[in-house]
Amino acid sequence: MGLENKLFESLPDILTVKLDAVINWSRKSSLWPATFGLACCAIEMMNTVSARNDLSRFGAETFRASPRQADVMIVSGRVSRKMAPVVRRIYDQMPEPKWVISMGACATSGGVFDNYAIVQGVDKVVPVDVYIPGCPPRPEMLVHAITMLQEKIMKESVKERTDTFEDESRKSIVPGTLPVTEGTKLEESARDADAKPYSVPSRHEKRRSS
């Protein structure tokens, strides 16, 4: 009755395709963003998933409350220096494959907040895949960014997107702004002389720099 009946009639039982094409197609069709908003851009981000703009048309409507289940981090708003280690930690907690959208002028470059409190571009903290201009960007622009990201995903290779657990990431310092309970392992790692804050590159950061 439906489309699948027609398909089964007209297609053979087995198709041969590139593994990349199939996996990337499935990845791009269900991009789940992590739920968090940093500033006024978050209002537009919420609007993007609402009925009028309906991000679910592109498979990205399911905002996950846990970074463990999320694929895309939409940095919606200005990142303060105190928030930067938290953003980095959320990014580190997301499993591969993961992508980052820098939404709005503030997340991209600091925007009008050229001062001591705001990180001048979230790409100093995490690697960004798509930048959106605007203050704030309209929901259509975020939809456009999602579709741009989908095009980008289709060009990737599966081999580049595997989780790696590196010694450096285990040794990375607990950012000073997060509370460290005394007598815990976190406190020991914070005292480690080799540990460096925010400096753990993820695998595709290295790839990009090469």
Place this chain on the structure above:
Amino acid sequence: MNTDFARQAIEKISAENETRVTSVKDALGEFTATVPANSVVEVCQKLRDEHGFDMLADLCGSDRGPEEDPRFEVNYHLFSTQHYNRIRIKVELSEDSPKVDTVTTLWKTANWHERETYDLVGIVFEGHPDLRRILLPSDFDGHALRKDYPLRGYEPYSLT
């Protein structure tokens, strides 16, 4: 607001010991008493216990600029819930020793107010139980609301 109640309280405190209050200002319906740094706890305690100013509505620091002397001031805004009256206590501090005794012994709410004042203006509250930064990151360099603090902060910082 009628400032008679606040003036009478300060006059009584000043009459017991003249060194407690340096000057008073009564303008625009607000009563301000400037006190030396070493007597602020004493004055606050008397206002709270004997004159009914039972609430510390606000505690904030301010920087008049590096060319001024005294450079810093700390303002205590007290409110009396019993008499519906307000008073401001002002302490002036020099740049060399921006230190004043804590009033956390009198009001618990002063804890975070004093931490904020320490964080942003750099005034040290002696006797404070936990004088850490509260708004800025703990590895922050300098005090952001000082007049001579550069807008973009001191270099280097690991993120910029």
